[in-house]
Amino acid sequence: MQFNYEISYVDADNQETLWGRCVAVAGLFREPMPPTREVLTLVGCAPTGMLAAGTRRLGELCLTVSDDVRPLQWWGLSNAVVLAWRPHVADAALVDVVLEVVVSAPDSGVHELPDSPRFELTGGWPESSYGTCLSVNGLYEERPEPPEIPITLVGCRSEAPMLSALTEGDEEYLILRALDREGRPMASRSFYWNVQQTRPSVLGGTLVDIVLGNGVDEPVPPAAREAWEDWYERGMPRTPGTWATYSPEGRKEWLELGAPGRFPRWNSGEDRKGGTYHLDGRYVRDEAGLHCAMGEALMGPGGYFGRDWYSFKAYLEGGYGVGLPFTLVWHESVVAREALAGTANPENGLSYFEEIVDLMRRWGATVVLG
Incomplete structure (x- = not known):
């Protein structure tokens, strides 16, 4: 019997204890529950950047709540859309902004309004301030827990910790690792x-x-199943372009697959510097595809060099096998330029494609667009 999953507990010191193994997991692949959209009002805003520009679709935002001393809470506001603006009643220089968003509460801590609170809204890539406000109506509301959708670990062989938990009724936060x-x-x-x-x-x-x-916590989209099955059968690919056949969801999942081998720790050796790398841009039609192609160009088939602007920037800092300066020849770059033209950053007018190219050039890479 081949066990395709491991269940482990990881303690605060990052020490891992194996709880058991299982053959399959029923319910792992499913569509995520549609998020609940809420209405928040940013009261007394001094908007800057994207918010001051009057942009209605703000995308992914972070609302930082601070006291007089330091930041205390970071709230995620996803898929933010401006519903309305209105003058602030107490100060004509300020405005109230009504948003429709998906609210993600901070992962830890007490979600209570601190004394003398300060609110700052940030977003975009690279992240920049969208302004401050005096208060946020609707933020500190009690939110219902999402409905529970069970999974079944099929064909489990339990180690001592799992046997103990089954006997004693323990509850822990665990890791399910696919093999x-x-x-x-x-x-x-x-x-x-x-x-x-x-x-x-x-x-x-x-x-x-x-x-x-x-x-x-994060079910695997059914559209990504093909990528999982391919990786299961063959492991890290040996031929380029494997990712290109997948759906957008499959490409996003592709960037997560093989994590232990593709997300190396900061290494003590020397990066390869000064080389010339070729990026096949024929299939770069979304952000995930861009990073699939970039990882492949710099690290070889199945290679990883970040999955978004922030992680790509971190890898450019060095320590992951390829270091600056280097030359990247981006073939068929017009595909990415056109496909990502609608992702412009209002702060500088650059699309996601242009941001990536600009970042590399500012950091010392030579980028040749073909």
């Missing part, structure tokens, strides 16, 4: 160990099936 056919880690998801049912496995023998109440 390829050779037993190498290829992807991971986190989940909460909340057992609803344990029963003899449908696979027979001494194995058990375990039903968990609330599934993984």
